[in-house]
């Protein structure tokens with residue numbers, strides 16, 4: 001009886017280890033899948049940045065001035081900006097994935113980070129102007145904020161516009 005229980009136990013243990021290893025072999029994403037997931041994540045953050053920037057672009061083009069929204073969206077962009085370099089810690093060079101990121105991001109990390117910090121500073125400067133309620137000064141500060149998106153894209157993203 002004891003012997004049989006031991007055998008059953010040992011078989012169960014063996015079975016579960018082999019099941020475990022099969023499961024983890026199947027579940028473990030390939031390096032390519034990991035790179036694709038990293039690209040997805042960073043692209044989502046850029047969509048979020050665009051979400052906050054779009055109403056500001058509208059305002060700069062003549063939509064009614066809304067100081068409260070302008071300040072809030074400026075702060076949101078400033079808060080997201082320092083995540084940009086974090087999101088590129090995963091080096092996705094050389095993988096066949098859907099991305100517009102240029103290799104130079106990982107060759108000149110310091111400059112990439114500078115561009116992200118410029119976005120943060122310009123977004124805060126914009127929000128500071130919006131907080132005063134001064135339409136002219138706020139719209140004046142928008143140029144630098146919007147410019148910091150394009151500035152990084154010019155250097156670090158596939159040129160598609």
Ligand code: HEC
Pocket residue numbers: 039042043044046047049050053077084098099100101102112113115116119148149150152153156157
């Ligand atoms: C520090 C550099 C940097 C800054 C600053 C930056 N971007 Fe980008 N952006 C990129 C890179 C690199 C990509 C390409 C990412 C990819 O395809 O993997 C990108 C992609 C995008 C995309 C495409 C996302 C998609 O659907 O795939 C949008 C939209 C975008 N950025 C908007 C913005 C906006 C709006 C701002 C400013 C508020 C901004 N970006 C600031 C580097 C930057």
